[in-house]
Amino acid sequence: MGRIFVASGTEAVLGAPFRLLCIACKRRSETPAEAESEWFFRPEGNPQFQKILHYSPEEGQWVAPGxxxxxxxxxxxxxxRDLQDLSVFLAAVGRDHAGHYVCGLRRNLTFEGYTYSLARNQSLRLAVVEKARRDLASIVSEILMYVLIVVLTLWLAAEMLYCYRKVAAAAPPPDSASEYLAITSESKENCGGVQAAE
Incomplete structure (x- = not known):
């Protein structure tokens, strides 16, 4: 009746804030439910998990000392009362925050006549690094952005050149334009003479 999606591994920069993402979506939103969440942590090289946070809508959050x-x-x-986002926030990542995390969900779904309980866990590994490293996807996307800008600039220049040639080809030659102006002025003079004769 529910599914959790969370990243399987990620990196955080030493001393920087970081959000540990955990989403618990309910497949049928019309079903009433109540939920609470727990987070567990296991440092690198340690075989046991310890509970570091518990959250329920009624009691709020509890964080383990340490x-x-x-x-x-x-x-x-x-x-x-029904939690969909189970994420937690680290205000400043330290070296002792590197390790394995487990995001836990306990949800009670209320149907007509009975209550169905379920529990889901999902784990992720957090590595702590000195400096943020750019991943391959961001580098490729930046290169593609610059290529797209160059292509669009060249296309715009070609369109402007094409339009300029079309306008230049459609314009009358200068001689015919002067003849047109002369004919127009002569016709105005004739109209004036006719009116004077009347």
Missing amino acids: PFEHVLSWNGSRGT
């Missing part, structure tokens, strides 16, 4: 105290906070759904 390296996450005053750093980790709930950053997911608020103002509803």
Whole structure:
């Protein structure tokens, strides 16, 4: 009745804020539900997970004492008893925050006559780096953007040149234009003479 999507691995910059994303979407939004979330952490090389955060709409958040105290906070759904966003926020990433995380969901779905309970867990690995590294996708997208700008500029220049040639070809030669002006002035003089004769 529910599905969680979360990144399987990601990097955070040392000393910078970072959001650990976890989304728990319900397949049938019309079904009433109540949910709560727990986050667990296992440092690199440690075999056991420890609970670092618990959040419920009634009680709010609880953060375990230790390296996450005053750093980790709930950053997911608020103002509803059915949590869809289970994300948490690290105000400043430290070296001791690198490791494996588990985002847990417990949801009670209320149907006519009975309640259905489900639990889902999803894990992710967080690596802490000194500087942000650009991934291949951002580099490729930036190159494609510059290529597109050059192509559009060349296309615009070609269109302007084409339009200029079309306008120049359609314009009358200068001699015929002067003859037209002379004929127009003569016709005006004749009209004046006719009116004077009347």
